[in-house]
Amino acid sequence: MTDIEGQPLWVAIVGSGPAGYYTAEALTKNAENIRIDILDRLPTPFGLIRGGVAPDHQSIKAVARRYEKTAAQKNVRFVGNLNIGSDITIDNLRLLYDAVVLANGAPQDLKLGLSGEDKIGVIGSAEFVGWYNSHPDFASLNPNLNIKDVVVIGNGNVAVDCARILAKTAKEMASTDLAQHAAKLIHTAPIENIYLAGRRGPLEGKFTPKELGELGQLENCVALVDPKQIPNDLMGVDPKELTLKGKNLNHLKKFIENTSSEKPINLHIMFYASPIEILGGDLVTGIKFEKTKVEAGKCVGLGEYFIIPCKMVLSAIGYQSTPISGAPFDPKRGCFKNDNGFIENGLYTVGWAKRGPSGTIGTNKPDGIAVAKLILEQSSPSEKKGRTGLDELVSKCGLKIVTFEGWKKIEEAEENAAEGLAPRAKFSNIEDMLRIID
Ligand SMILES: Cc1cc2nc3c(=O)[nH]c(=O)nc-3n(C[C@H](O)[C@H](O)[C@H](O)COP(=O)(O)OP(=O)(O)OC[C@H]3O[C@@H](n4cnc5c(N)ncnc54)[C@H](O)[C@@H]3O)c2cc1C
Known part of the structure; x- marks a missing residue:
């Protein structure tokens, strides 16, 4: 000393x-x-x-x-x-x-850098998380949750947190300190679809097994994946990450067995989807994605596009x-x-x-x-x-x-x-x- x-x-x-x-x-x-x-x-x-x-x-x-x-x-x-x-x-x-x-x-939220990012209904995770956690900076956010479809962009634990908090029932949140102003809006929201979209593949996702696994245990919400996006094995994974990625893969494989009619909210866990434009007038009406693949560690656009209609886009892509x-x-x-x-x-x-x-x-x-x-x-x-x-x-x-x-x-x-x-x-x-x- x-x-x-x-x-x-x-x-x-x-x-x-x-x-x-x-x-x-x-x-x-x-x-x-x-x-x-x-x-x-x-x-x-x-x-x-x-x-x-x-x-x-x-x-x-x-x-x-x-x-x-x-x-x-x-x-x-x-x-x-x-x-x-x-x-x-x-x-x-x-x-x-x-x-x-x-x-x-x-x-501070990193910006998506997309056209349409300034539309009403596009919210950064720092704001959204701060709002549901009673942070004084964001208590007055008052997002419009009178909506059916939400897109969450990001494949890390913060994106998973946002999706899970939106999906959980009042009963599931009873023993938490969720902000009361957030509980009022979230637990009466008519949400039917939450899309959790990442640019890369399941094995590149930054979420951890505990957080990913929780998505499979929600009372009112079923986690869905496209079986074509889920690999059979861990080929190409860094040996240091085999345990973690192996657990993630097991969760995702379980989600393959789920069906969309099981529960009122569908959580679509989407990979290889790169957001390229936020659509709408003053308000968000949807988001355009480009399909991607991962080649030599890099995310490459395939020139094929699709649109998800939604009234809220939550971006959880990092902070500065x-x-x-x-x-x-x-x-x-x-x-x-x-x-x-x-x-x-x-x-x-x-x-x-x-x-x-x-x-x-x-x-x-x-x-x-x-x-x-x-x-x-x-x-x-x-x-x-x-x-x-x-x-x-x-x-x-x-x-x-x-x-x-x-x-x-x-x-x-x-x-x-x-x-x-x-x-x-x-x-x-x-x-x-x-x-x-x-
Ligand atoms: C949404 C979210 C969920 C997370 N969940 C987990 C989890 O479940 N498990 C886990 O292990 N990690 C989690 N993390 C990561 C973890 O919270 C961070 O690793 C950790 O908080 C970083 O610590 P820090 O002290 O650098 O910053 P912070 O925790 O951000 O602390 C910074 C402090 O500085 C203060 N401050 C800022 N500006 C000023 C200023 N100008 N003057 C005076 N004070 C100032 C702030 O008020 C704040 O109190 C999460 C992160 C996020 C964003």
Whole structure:
């Protein structure tokens, strides 16, 4: 353990998601005389654990208990409701802290880049997932779900989450924290067809077996695949991925046996379908696809087209980070320019802000460990004012910050408001949260 004597090392972490907390955890494990402020633009901590992970995956959300242990340490403070970039700047932080770590995630949807993408009814997964998870940015989305056909574009777990949440019944969602505004619309929607469309084949799909398998266990919805698209074996699959892809293939083979008349909603899992145009006037009326094949790892268009009529297109094709003035950004990769987390002297990055939207929650842990090591090797305590300086600045700017105790009050109020089997009824409005703390 590196024990820094005397004046503490001041570290500010921007973002309280998994990457931010894993970094704080690694820092506290390896240095004693260190003080860490974890800053978040929302009054609530834990990033996508609260606002991204599906509401019917409560056991995954339970990872937050681990971050609470770090939050409870004396030398770690949560500072919520403080937006870095607009409330205060990265330069402000660098003047106050010996090291600043950007862990602000990748919250923006990648664009499909198609003609018609701006039509009403085309929604990115960040918006849609944020809406059903009560994220304050998206609570007012109010999508038109008085529709029969929805197309979800993407072959990863986020696309699967969107399709599953649309398909599940009120009973199936009873023990979740699905936003109440979303439950009202989803559980009365007359949806008959959900199309889950990916450009590549079944063996290239990025979903994981657990998530894919869940699609075969829905009360009101039957998962369908075109048997011609499902291979017999795992030929060509990377040996490292044989187990995972083998499980996916087994699920897909089971879906072949399903028939469309079994349940009210049909979930059509489609491969080799590349979206090329969104059709309609102001409102979406359909989407045009080109059939594809995969050749030497590349997706190649076949020049054959088909249209799926629909009134909603959800795109779940990936995310990018948000640039913040004061840190160099790589627009191609959609994350901060960095070398293994190092940006420049005293400035670091971890998690999705560092490497883009890849991997699972656990993938952010090695990032945190590596950057904590760099910080402890490269930084030393200085005369910087740290926490006192931040508090002075916050007060001077008239900002209202939320502490971890404040968040616990919000959490308690959410738990008290829960009905039936639901673990909590989440606030989706920042003013309501602040009122609880007051
Ligand atoms: C829809 C969805 C579902 C997922 N489900 C799973 C799952 O089931 N299992 C799994 O293993 N992984 C899942 N993941 C992946 C997992 O959520 C990510 O790996 C992880 O959250 C990335 O952590 P992060 O800390 O980099 O970013 P985030 O979790 O996004 O945290 C970033 C934090 O920074 C804050 N912030 C942003 N900008 C600012 C700013 N300017 N100032 C201050 N604070 C700011 C945000 O409010 C947020 O709290 C899912 C991802 C998505 C999108």
